[in-house]
Amino acid sequence: MNSWANIKTITKRELGAYFSSPLAYIFIVIFLLLCGFFAFAVQPTLLTRGQASLAANFFFWHPWFYLFLVPAVGMRLWAEERRVGTIELLLTMPITAWQAIVGKFLASWLFLGVALAMTFPIVLTVNYLGHPDNGVIFAGYLGSWLMAGSYLAVSCLTSALTRNQVVSFILSVVACLFLILAGFPPVISLLESSGRPWFVEAVASFSVITHFEGLQKGVVDSRDLVFYLSLIGFSLFSTSVILRGRRAG
Amino acid sequence: MDMIRVNNLTKFFGAKHAVDGISFAVERGEVLGFLGPNGAGKSTTMRMITGFIPPTSGEITVGGFDMLENPLPAKRLIGYLPENAPAYTDMTVHGFLSFAAEIRGLHGGARKKAVSRAVEMCFLEAVLHQSVETLSKGYRHRTCFAQSIIHDPDVLILDEPTDGLDPNQKHEVRQLIRRMGATKAIIFSTHILEEVDAVCSRAVIIDRGRIVANGTPQQLRQKSEWSGAVTLRVIGINAATLQQRLIQIPAAKKITVIKEDATSVTARVFPQPGSNSVLAQGVADAAQGWRIEEMHTEEGRLDEVFRSITLPDTAKQAEAKQ
Structure with missing residues (x-):
C-alpha cells in the first residue's frame, strides 16, 4: 500500500531524529532510574512486599512518570516543524496530512515502547525470586504502553497548537494531569460527597488510571482497549483539524 | 499545455x-x-x-x-x-x-x-x-x-x-x-x-x-520613462548651451544634466511618448559640430519601473515634491 509506504518513511525519519539527539538517551536513563528507584527504594519495596507481581511497585507509578516524560517526547512533534519551517516541506510533499500525523505518532510511540521494553530486567528479577504470572505482567506492559500512547496523542495535539515547545509541554502536562486526576482516589472520594453516583462514574470513566487498573491485574477488557484507542484516535483527528485550521489562516 | x-x-x-x-x-x-x-x-x-x-x-x-x-x-x-x-x-x-x-x-x-x-x-x-x-x-x-x-x-x-x-x-x-x-x-x-x-x-x-x-x-x-532616452557626454561646451540646442529637438521631452565639470557635460535626453525611434537621430543632428565623447540609448531600467509601479501613493507624492 502506498499510504503505508509513506507512513513508514515518515516514521523512519522521526525515529532517526530521536536517536540522533541526546533527548532519547536522557529520556531512557531517567525513565529507567525512576522505575528502579520506585520499585526498590519506596516502602514496601518489590522485595519486602512478598508478592510475585509487578502491579503495586512498578506499574502503579507509570501514570505519574508518563505525566512529565511523555509530553517531553511529544512536545517537539509539530512545534519544531513549525518553528524551523519544515512543516511547509512536509505538507507540500505528495502525502496526506493524516499520513504525516500517523507516521510521526507511530515513531514516538515505538520509541516509548523501546524505553518500556528496556525495563525487562525487573521482569527477570521477579521471575528469579518467585513464580509470577507472566501473562498478568504482559497485560500490565500492554496497558502501560497504551496509556503512554494516549498521553502521547494528547501531546501531539498540543504540539500542533503552538510553535513553542515549552508551551506545548505545559499544555500537555495539564491535559494529562486531568486524565489522571479524574480517576485519582482522593478526587473520586471528593466527587462522591456530591451524592451523584452517575456523575462520579462518568468522570472516572475518562481517567487513564481507572482503565489501567484492570490491565495491571491481568484483565484485558475490550472496553479498556477501546478507551485508549479511541482517545488516541480522537486526539490525532483533532491534530489534523488543528493543522488544517492553522494553515487556512 | x-x-x-x-x-x-x-x-x-x-x-x-x-x-x-x-x-x-x-x-x-x-x-x-x-x-x-x-x-x-x-x-x-x-x-x-x-x-x-x-x-x-x-x-x-x-x-x-x-x-x-x-x-x-x-x-x-x-x-x-x-x-x-x-x-x-x-x-x-x-x-x-x-x-x-x-x-x-x-x-x-x-x-x-x-x-x-x-x-x-x-x-x-x-x-x-x-x-x-x-x-x-x-x-x-x-x-x-x-x-x-x-x-x-x-x-x-x-x-x-x-x-x-x-x-x-x-x-x-x-x-x-x-x-x-x-x-x-x-x-x-x-x-x-x-x-x-x-x-x-x-x-x-x-x-x-x-x-x-x-x-x-x-x-x-519599455514602461520606464528611461526607455529610449539618449545619454551623451560632450567636451568643451557648457550646460546651458547644450540644453538650449537639444530642447529644440521635436522628439525630446526634457533634458537633465547629470554631471558638469570644467571640460565636459553629461546629459540625458528623454523622448516624447512614441518617439523613441527617432530621438537618437534627432540628437545626432542637433549635436553636429560638438566633440562627442560618448553617446548611447538607454534600454529602460527595471528598478525604475518597479519603483514607479509599486511605491505606495503617499511615497509617490513625497517623491514628486522633491
Missing part, C-alpha cells in the same frame, strides 16, 4: 486581503519571475500553488490536476523551495535528500541515483555527510534546493532561490534555473532585478495582492 494555471486566486488572512484575484498561466519551457515588494503576496501565492495553504477562493491546476480537489497527483509534479530554505537540522545532507527521494516514491537504486544527481547539480559533495545544523547558510540553501529537484519535477516553485548566497553561488543557481527552464515550468520570486534579465522569460510584478504588470523583461523595461 499550461503546466500551472491560476485563476482568480484570493486569500484573506482575517480581514487582511493578502492576495486579491490573481490569474496567470505558465507553460513548459517558461521561467516566470515574481517581483514585488515585501508583503505583496508573492509567498502566499506560492504557498497556495504548492498546496500548503488553501485559497479563500479561486482555482489552481498543476499539470491538469486540480490542487484543491485532487492534491496528491498535483503535488507529485511539483518541486518546492520555500522561503528561508527550511531543512531538518537533525539529519545529514545525505539523510535528508534520501528522505525527500523516498517520500517522492523513489526507492533502492532509483533513490541512490536521484540523490547523487541532485548532489552533483547543487555542488554538495563536500558536505554530504555533515549534519544540516552545522552547514553555512549557502550550503543549507542549496541542500533545500537539491530537495526540490530530487525527483526531476515538471514544475518548480522557488521562493527567493538566491537569497543569502554569495555572488558565485548566485551565478550557479541562476544558470541552473535557466538550464532547467528549457524543459520545465518554473516560477521563482526575487528582489534582485538583474536576476529577472538573467533568468526569466517572463515576469509579473505583484503589489498589494494584485498583478500590476505582466510581460517579458523587455516589455516591462
Whole structure:
C-alpha cells in the first residue's frame, strides 16, 4: 500500500531524529532510574512486599512518570516543524496530512515502547525470586504502553497548537494531569460527597488510571482497549483539524 | 499545455486581503519571475500553488490536476523551495535528500541515483555527510534546493532561490534555473532585478495582492520613462548651451544634466511618448559640430519601473515634491 509506504518513511525519519539527539538517551536513563528507584527504594519495596507481581511497585507509578516524560517526547512533534519551517516541506510533499500525523505518532510511540521494553530486567528479577504470572505482567506492559500512547496523542495535539515547545509541554502536562486526576482516589472520594453516583462514574470513566487498573491485574477488557484507542484516535483527528485550521489562516 | 494555471486566486488572512484575484498561466519551457515588494503576496501565492495553504477562493491546476480537489497527483509534479530554505537540522545532507527521494516514491537504486544527481547539480559533495545544523547558510540553501529537484519535477516553485548566497553561488543557481527552464515550468520570486534579465522569460510584478504588470523583461523595461532616452557626454561646451540646442529637438521631452565639470557635460535626453525611434537621430543632428565623447540609448531600467509601479501613493507624492 502506498499510504503505508509513506507512513513508514515518515516514521523512519522521526525515529532517526530521536536517536540522533541526546533527548532519547536522557529520556531512557531517567525513565529507567525512576522505575528502579520506585520499585526498590519506596516502602514496601518489590522485595519486602512478598508478592510475585509487578502491579503495586512498578506499574502503579507509570501514570505519574508518563505525566512529565511523555509530553517531553511529544512536545517537539509539530512545534519544531513549525518553528524551523519544515512543516511547509512536509505538507507540500505528495502525502496526506493524516499520513504525516500517523507516521510521526507511530515513531514516538515505538520509541516509548523501546524505553518500556528496556525495563525487562525487573521482569527477570521477579521471575528469579518467585513464580509470577507472566501473562498478568504482559497485560500490565500492554496497558502501560497504551496509556503512554494516549498521553502521547494528547501531546501531539498540543504540539500542533503552538510553535513553542515549552508551551506545548505545559499544555500537555495539564491535559494529562486531568486524565489522571479524574480517576485519582482522593478526587473520586471528593466527587462522591456530591451524592451523584452517575456523575462520579462518568468522570472516572475518562481517567487513564481507572482503565489501567484492570490491565495491571491481568484483565484485558475490550472496553479498556477501546478507551485508549479511541482517545488516541480522537486526539490525532483533532491534530489534523488543528493543522488544517492553522494553515487556512 | 499550461503546466500551472491560476485563476482568480484570493486569500484573506482575517480581514487582511493578502492576495486579491490573481490569474496567470505558465507553460513548459517558461521561467516566470515574481517581483514585488515585501508583503505583496508573492509567498502566499506560492504557498497556495504548492498546496500548503488553501485559497479563500479561486482555482489552481498543476499539470491538469486540480490542487484543491485532487492534491496528491498535483503535488507529485511539483518541486518546492520555500522561503528561508527550511531543512531538518537533525539529519545529514545525505539523510535528508534520501528522505525527500523516498517520500517522492523513489526507492533502492532509483533513490541512490536521484540523490547523487541532485548532489552533483547543487555542488554538495563536500558536505554530504555533515549534519544540516552545522552547514553555512549557502550550503543549507542549496541542500533545500537539491530537495526540490530530487525527483526531476515538471514544475518548480522557488521562493527567493538566491537569497543569502554569495555572488558565485548566485551565478550557479541562476544558470541552473535557466538550464532547467528549457524543459520545465518554473516560477521563482526575487528582489534582485538583474536576476529577472538573467533568468526569466517572463515576469509579473505583484503589489498589494494584485498583478500590476505582466510581460517579458523587455516589455516591462519599455514602461520606464528611461526607455529610449539618449545619454551623451560632450567636451568643451557648457550646460546651458547644450540644453538650449537639444530642447529644440521635436522628439525630446526634457533634458537633465547629470554631471558638469570644467571640460565636459553629461546629459540625458528623454523622448516624447512614441518617439523613441527617432530621438537618437534627432540628437545626432542637433549635436553636429560638438566633440562627442560618448553617446548611447538607454534600454529602460527595471528598478525604475518597479519603483514607479509599486511605491505606495503617499511615497509617490513625497517623491514628486522633491
